[in-house]
Amino acid sequence: MTTPVVSIAFHSGFGHTAVLAEAVRAGAADAGAEVHLIDVGTITEEQWAVLDRSDAVVFGSPTYMGTASAAFHAFAEATSKRWAGQVWRDKLAAGFTNSGSKSGDKLHTLQFFQILAAQLGMHWVNLGLLPGWNSSTASENDLNRLGVFTGAAAQTDVDGGPDAVHKADVATAEHLGRRVARTAAVFLRGRTALAA
Numbered sequence: 782m783t784t785p786v787v788s789i790a791f792h793s794g795f796g797h798t799a800v801l802a803e804a805v806r807a808g809a810a811d812a813g814a815e816v817h818l819i820d821v822g823t824i825t826e827e828q829w830a831v832l833d834r835s836d837a838v839v840f841g842s843p844t845y846m847g848t849a850s851a852a853f854h855a856f857a858e859a860t861s862k863r864w865a866g867q868v869w870r871d872k873l874a875a876g877f878t879n880s881g882s883k884s885g886d887k888l889h890t891l892q893f894f895q896i897l898a899a900q901l902g903m904h905w906v907n908l909g910l911l912p913g914w915n916s917s918t919a920s921e922n923d924l925n926r927l928g929v930f931t932g933a934a935a936q937t938d939v940d941g942g943p944d945a946v947h948k949a950d951v952a953t954a955e956h957l958g959r960r961v962a963r964t965a966a967v968f969l970r971g972r973t974a975l976a977a
């Protein structure tokens with residue numbers, strides 16, 4: 782069976798979102814994918830080539846001023862070179878973000894990722910988890926504790942370091958990585974069958 786290639790294209794200004802990127806990596810690797818972590822702030826031509834040969838690209842950024850960081854936006858603009866020829870068409874895409882406030886308008890960051898994926902002709906993979914922490918018997922340690930469907934959403938107190946990223950958010954990001962890798966494997970098998 783062909784191994785799906787999953788890349789995580791992320792930016793993290795102060796290390797918090799990097800913890801989630803590592804969790805997505807761990808989840809995708811656990812599901813059998815070849816995984817590449819790519820910091821878009823220092824992306825090289827070799828890493829662009831890795832993205833070009835990936836079956837799935839997971840976008841990740843902190844939420845800054847209600848959207849992705851400037852470094853991530855620079856990366857998004859640079860993908861326009863792939864947009865013109867629809868080079869990434871039919872790859873899978875997914876996303877994660879982290880903010881200081883419980884909401885912090887981070888849904889907008891995930892929706893920006895969705896639109897980026899759509900412009901590039903990619904297929905969006907959502908989180909695939911029911912909301913947690915939304916009843917009297919629920920816990921803040923539930924998976925998807927912030928109740929977002931679009932992607933993996935995390936919240937880290939602004940006075941905490943990267944080790945303060947919530948364990949439930951880390952587990953939710955791992956789930957997203959596993960889900961993307963498994964979905965990529967299904968797409969790969971389908972492509973192989975169609976080509977036969």
Ligand SMILES: Cc1cc2nc3c(=O)[nH]c(=O)nc-3n(C[C@H](O)[C@H](O)[C@H](O)COP(=O)(O)O)c2cc1C
Nearest residue numbers: 793794795796797798843845846847880881882885
């Ligand atoms: C320039 C800037 C803008 C920010 N804007 C928001 C925001 O709109 N909403 C929010 O909840 N947190 C906001 N934050 C807090 C960050 O999202 C939060 O500290 C996050 O953990 C940073 O992740 P990082 O360490 O990966 O950069 C902002 C932080 C900075 C530095």
